[in-house]
Amino acid sequence: SVHVGQPKRIAIIGGGLVGALNACFFAQKGFLVDVYEYRADIRSTEKAVGRSINLALSFRGRAALKAVGLEDYVVSEGIPMRARMIHDTNESTHEVPYGIFPDQFIISIDRRRLNEVMLSLAEKYKELVTLHFHHKLIKVDLYSGAMKFVTEDGSTVERSADLVMGCDGAYSAVRQAMMKQSLFDYSQEFIEHGYIELETPPNGCGEYAMPPNFLHIWPRDTFMLIALPNLDHSFTTTLFMPFRKFEELTTEAQVLAFFRDTFPDALKIIGESNLVQSFLSTKPSSLISIKCKPYHVGRTVILGDAAHAMVPFYGQGMNAGFLDCLVFHELMDSLDCDIDLVLPAFTERMLPNSHAIIDLAMYNYIEMRHLVNTWSYYLRKKIDNTLYRLFPGTWVPLYTMVTFSMTPYAECVENRAWQDKVLRRAKWVIGISTIAVGLYWFFPRPTVNDYIVGFK
Numbered sequence: 001s002v003h004v005g006q007p008k009r010i011a012i013i014g015g016g017l018v019g020a021l022n023a024c025f026f027a028q029k030g031f032l033v034d035v036y037e038y039r040a041d042i043r044s045t046e047k048a049v050g051r052s053i054n055l056a057l058s059f060r061g062r063a064a065l066k067a068v069g070l071e072d073y074v075v076s077e078g079i080p081m082r083a084r085m086i087h088d089t090n091e092s093t094h095e096v097p098y099g100i101f102p103d104q105f106i107i108s109i110d111r112r113r114l115n116e117v118m119l120s121l122a123e124k125y126k127e128l129v130t131l132h133f134h135h136k137l138i139k140v141d142l143y144s145g146a147m148k149f150v151t152e153d154g155s156t157v158e159r160s161a162d163l164v165m166g167c168d169g170a171y172s173a174v175r176q177a178m179m180k181q182s183l184f185d186y187s188q189e190f191i192e193h194g195y196i197e198l199e200t201p202p203n204g205c206g207e208y209a210m211p212p213n214f215l216h217i218w219p220r221d222t223f224m225l226i227a228l229p230n231l232d233h234s235f236t237t238t239l240f241m242p243f244r245k246f247e248e249l250t251t252e253a254q255v256l257a258f259f260r261d262t263f264p265d266a267l268k269i270i271g272e273s274n275l276v277q278s279f280l281s282t283k284p285s286s287l288i289s290i291k292c293k294p295y296h297v298g299r300t301v302i303l304g305d306a307a308h309a310m311v312p313f314y315g316q317g318m319n320a321g322f323l324d325c326l327v328f329h330e331l332m333d334s335l336d337c338d339i340d341l342v343l344p345a346f347t348e349r350m351l352p353n354s355h356a357i358i359d360l361a362m363y364n365y366i367e368m369r370h371l372v373n374t375w376s377y378y379l380r381k382k383i384d385n386t387l388y389r390l391f392p393g394t395w396v397p398l399y400t401m402v403t404f405s406m407t408p409y410a411e412c413v414e415n416r417a418w419q420d421k422v423l424r425r426a427k428w429v430i431g432i433s434t435i436a437v438g439l440y441w442f443f444p445r446p447t448v449n450d451y452i453v454g455f456k
């Protein structure tokens, strides 16, 4: 172990979503911050080099943005999505609202824009924050804070810091250094499904081709298409599908036939030539889920995808990463910025919750592509929403807890298990009562006359 106490110089590895927000938090507290980002400054590059063009922002992410004063601005630049719009193969649609109250909506945000806004806010603290682009971390001493980077021209530079924060994403170099330590646990899982993104342009009049305030879903049991709106009236449409199925679609005719059969309405708005061109020129990306333990070693800690990459089906990856920043800084406040106390407290607080949301994200893929096609899903949703209306403090549906509250993720899972248990018991009570009522109505009941006759 190593004694750090109150740090002065903080190194943040990765200037992506979590790293940039983290830099804002530290700068606002008056720390000296160096952000080392492997890529170029996205504010001056043509097109963002990165995954997924837009993201769903929800309550936890908003709470973290609020803490650095960015919530209102970011929300004003996003598009509220109040419900899922489910598209059937016969081109009919129906809505499944995300919540029952007016403030229960998620927001479609431009990933690049959000990253730019946070980098610019961090950079406003000129005396405190330095952004180093084209700095790829290749080595870190977890105990001394010594780091080695490769820069754009291939040369190496060495730096050091009192606290090193690995915000360097799912393939984190900081986490790789941690993995060499004994007692560090790690597991990863690639799902068998990959994804490609297809741009859906505005219609001929420059308007949205579909209603914008929805997350559009085409659930097809073993695969699905989703679409999130962008401010320029386009949609980003993402196809999630098993890799082996992608491999079957290699010609223009195959791609078009597949879309005509499974997503006929989507094909009309994406456009045949646009679809074929994007589909055949893109390789599907993989999706990885990562669990590890602990989140800190020596004077080093990992946050965001570096600590808990998850499949994107609960729309919580970035939100959970932003929550990490918020919780870390709450612990800094409550523990007098003493890193020797903050790091273990951070691991203890976040670990069960991050593991819980990783599992929930995996489950939600089945819900999105398959369960929304089943009647039992809608029945459960009806029961949940009715009970939520009647007892809003006691019975909160799982999705609502995860997306619109700060209830720790692990507690959301426990609450849901309790709700399942209650409903299982209630099923027997409801079943027996239904049979009793049925019998009562089925067999002839004595009337007043019968009594009178009997009496006579």
Ligand code: FAD
Pocket: 013, 014, 015, 016, 017, 018, 019, 036, 037, 038, 039, 051, 052, 054, 055, 056, 057, 135, 136, 137, 138, 167, 168, 169, 170, 171, 172, 173, 195, 303, 304, 305, 306, 312, 314, 315, 316, 317, 318, 319, 320, 321
């Ligand atoms: P990243 O965004 O990966 O950033 C890491 C940064 O570190 C990068 O800039 C990278 O260049 C840099 N870096 C990497 N290695 C090094 C190194 N060695 N040295 C220096 N720098 C380095 N989340 C949501 O909340 N809502 C959604 O709707 C949502 N949708 C998604 C859809 C898809 C298809 C995918 C794939 C993910 C989605 N996510 C969503 C998850 C979200 O994208 C991630 O959780 C989020 O980007 C994590 O941010 P991060 O900063 O931890 O990692």
